[in-house]
Amino acid sequence: MNETLNIVRDTTVKQLVRAHQADIVASGNAGAIDSFYNGLALQVTSKEAMDALFVEWWHENWVEGTTTRLELLERWFGSVLQDARIHGVKEPLFATSNTAIAELTDDSVGLTCVPSTEAAANRDDFAGLPQFWALEVSWEKTTTGSIEVYAVELIDDIDVVRSGESHMCGVAQKNTYFRDWIVDGYHYLKTRCYPSSGYTQWDDGKTADGVVHAFAIRPKYCTGGINKSGVATCGTNLAPMNSMAGPTTGVTKWRARGARYAGARGSVLFWQLAMIRLKYARKGNSGTIEGCTNFYTHYAAAVSETAVSRILLTAAQAANLFVGCNTCIGDGEYASTKANNVRIKSITPVTADGATYSAVILDTTTTFDVVAGTTKISVLPYWSGWCDMVKGNDGSRYSATSGKETGLIQKTEFQNGAYQILADELWQWGKDADGNFTFDCYTCDDQSKVTTGGTVSADYKKLEGATMTFPANQGNGWLYIEDMMAMPGGRTLWPRKVSAQAGSGTGVEAGFSCYPAASGLRAAWCCCGLSGGGAAGLAARLSDRGVGYASWHGSVGCPSMAG
Structure with missing residues (x-):
């Protein structure tokens, strides 16, 4: 009897809600419509339900010939996907504990995530939440430094979204506020929808024209490819842009697409590892979503x-x-x-x-x-699109832990078996006044000003407080990363400390290939290749590749919408 009454009551409530919805939509008031749908979004408990809500909202608001995809995405991510929840993770610094295991905090406590495969859509309690819901889009940078969106997953043909022929494929996710900091022996990362003291928005959410968007678009695929027109792009089913010197040949290839393209940004790697941290409570991705690290076959x-x-x-x-x-x-x-x-x-x-x-x-x-x-x-390193058939936002096609496949986090592929060569970073070996070796990172925020000759111009900024120092007798070889730098804005992914005490299963579970030199500029080779083994990971770094070095195991990556 009580169950019947509940069903009747629930049906009545739904009818009243729908009647109210019709009135709000008919009013044409965008703020009222988005506020109403925000109330519905806060009740969503799955990705499938949020997908359906998005499609419904989109069709209620789309006016052919008047509205644009960019306009609606700004409204959806900026107004509908708002909530008061805070998601966080607390990680011990290596000196506190050498474990790679962290703990979820705040509203993430109790949430569970298991990488999916082509055969199984495994549990992802984050996928339908406002801060983590993600959408594939076809997009482009404009000559003025803004962006344009041409096709949207769930609305347009997914083959068009992913193709990379006319435009690039990316993944849009809410541009939340986040705080990344270290205190009392622990490294904390928290995200929220509203501004708060100490919190900043993601670097990838700001375009070159200075506009901070309600969402950030990051490359769907970690390797760039050449489309049928012979132009560098981000799309599926494309051979990797390997055997290219990233800071020279790679940047030149991207510049042929337009003046505001240069290639991969270090901020994307920071964000990908941040998603691993926030969803899986791990300091590194190794052993969780391994990527292609043990396939030297x-x-x-x-x-x-x-x-x-x-x-x-x-x-x-x-x-x-x-x-x-x-x-x-x-x-x-x-x-x-x-x-x-x-x-x-x-x-x-x-x-x-x-x-x-x-x-x-x-x-x-x-x-x-x-x-x-x-x-x-x-x-060789995989073509793009290996994970297109994965039934979830994270995982690998067959096994996320085998080490034989490209990884997937929040719909973006990573570690396809090639080192990821960043376009916007150059690394510098040197010596300090005491004779110690130093290793510095220089970044260029504007992709149109990334040098094609692999030189540090006045447009590059030294990453302050991030100098890595090694003794004068430091030998060559792999060290391991104990902790990562706390990075407000998420500009890049950079080790806080490396040592011989850390290993492949402790700390950040990734290596730093240390080859000290009294001087020398280095290309930014990251993540490791298909033979990286225990040294590989999103945080891994190789310090001995000159700006003109090219090999089959290094791949030129794709840009985000920033810069």
């Missing part, structure tokens, strides 16, 4: 063949490969004279000379000769 052909686009391996060898992963073929490990940046189309059992093998067939019409024991297939 190469096999010699088992059978010689002529004029083929395949290579025959043992079944055990082929089982370690994925259909769709990127490869090169040549006479030697990571040689690419026969095929380069070509994905595996299929893996099929075949019989040759009375024995059974697995034919690894490449997605190419080019043929080549294969010599048994000499010709080898080697795995």
Whole structure:
């Protein structure tokens, strides 16, 4: 009886709400409409429900030929997605405890997040919340330093949003206020929807024209690609822009798209790690959403063949490969004279000379000769879009912890098996007055002023208070990151302290490749490649790559809407 009364009462309330909604929408008052939908958004408990609410709100407010996608996104993120909740994480500094485990605080206590896969949409208690709800968009920078949005997930064709042909694909998320600080042996990070003392908005939410938007757009894919027009872009199903010197060739490639493009920003890596911290209560991503860090795989052909686009391996060898992963073929490990940046189309059992093998067939019409024991297939960093089929905002296609796949956090791909080369940072080795080695970070906020020659101009700023110091007898090799810098504004991701005491499973769970020099400018190589192992992670840094260095295991990334 009580259950029946509750159903009747609930139905009546819903009818009254809908009647009130019709009146509000009919009024055409944007503030009243958004306030009403904000009340509905605060009741949402899942991503699916928030998606549906967004679609309904959008169609109620869209007027063909009058409203714009940018206008509606500003309203949705700025007015509808508002709440009083605070999300936070508390991490021990390494000196307090060497653990990589943190604890959620404030309104995040009790929330749970499990990375998803292509097969399973696992639990993500954050996905439907105003501060974490995310949306894929097709967008572009304008010549005046503003942005334009051309297509929106859930409203427009997702293939158009992701293609990268006409425009770039990014992920929009609310430009919250956040505070990142260290006190009494702990590192804290908190986010909220409203301004408060000590809180700033994300660096990625401010465009070059000085406008602070209600949302930030960050690249959907960690590697840039070349579209059919021959222009650098951010889109799905594109080969990585590897074997390019990031501060020189990479910036030049992006400049061909427009004067306000240069490439990847360090602020995006800061935000991606911040999302790991806030959702998974970890100081680093290693072991949670690993990324491609243990896939340094190469096999010699088992059978010689002529004029083929395949290579025959043992079944055990082929089982370690994925259909769709990127490869090169040549006479030697990571040689690419026969095929380069070509994905595996299929893996099929075949019989040759009375024995059974697995034919690894490449997605190419080019043929080549294969010599048994000499010709080898080697795995390369992934093409963009490997995680497009993941049924959630976070995870990897098959396994988030295998170390063999690109990772996904808040709909953005990361660690595709290549070092991420940042466009807006240059690192400098030097010596102080006491003879100690120093390592500094210089950043350029304006992408139109990032140098194409890999030099620190007057437009670059030294990251104050972030100088890393090493003794004069410091040797070469991997150290590990104990803690990260607290970074108001989220300008970049930079180690606070590295040491030989930290390791791959403690502290931030990422390495710093230390190669001291009395002087020398370095390109910003981050995250590690597919052979990084325990040293890899969003926070990992490589300090010995000159500005002109290029290799298959380094990839030019994509810009955010900032700068």
